[in-house]
Amino acid sequence: MGDSGKHEQNKAAFLREAERMYDELHSWRAENLDASFDEIGDQVTPYRRALVSKLLEQLAVEADARVEAPECEACGEAMRYRGDPTRIVGHREGEVAMERAYYYCDQCGGSLFPPGPPPAVE
Numbered sequence: 001m002g003d004s005g006k007h008e009q010n011k012a013a014f015l016r017e018a019e020r021m022y023d024e025l026h027s028w029r030a031e032n033l034d035a036s037f038d039e040i041g042d043q044v045t046p047y048r049r050a051l052v053s054k055l056l057e058q059l060a061v062e063a064d065a066r067v068e069a070p071e072c073e074a075c076g077e078a079m080r081y082r083g084d085p086t087r088i089v090g091h092r093e094g095e096v097a098m099e100r101a102y103y104y105c106d107q108c109g110g111s112l113f114p115p116g117p118p119p120a121v122e
């Protein structure tokens with residue numbers, strides 16, 4: 001699949017999440033007309049976190065698909081692509097289940113998640 005196909009797919013997934021947020025929050029508001037501003041904010045927060053997590057997840061893995069199979073740092077052999085294991089990465093914008101490219105060295109058993117270490121957790 002080309003980058004543009006993936007881009008459109010990600011965009012559609014993000015917009016679906018935004019639409020769900022919009023619809024469900026308006027439904028909630030219609031049933032809670034006496035809610036205070038703070039109560040409304042409390043309703044919005046988990047949706048906002050889910051939405052931003054989706055975006056963060058997409059942005060974080062975007063570069064991985066374009067990375068060439070790297071050489072093993074330990075022994076110099078070309079590493080083999082091993083799929084996209086999901087890892088949970090924490091961030092102040094929420095927890096993200098990230099699928100990241102993963103490479104494995106047949107020679108020495110080393111492994112790598114390019115392009116580098118996961119984002120620092122704050």
Ligand SMILES: [Zn+2]
Binds near residue numbers: 076105109
């Ligand atoms: Zn190796």
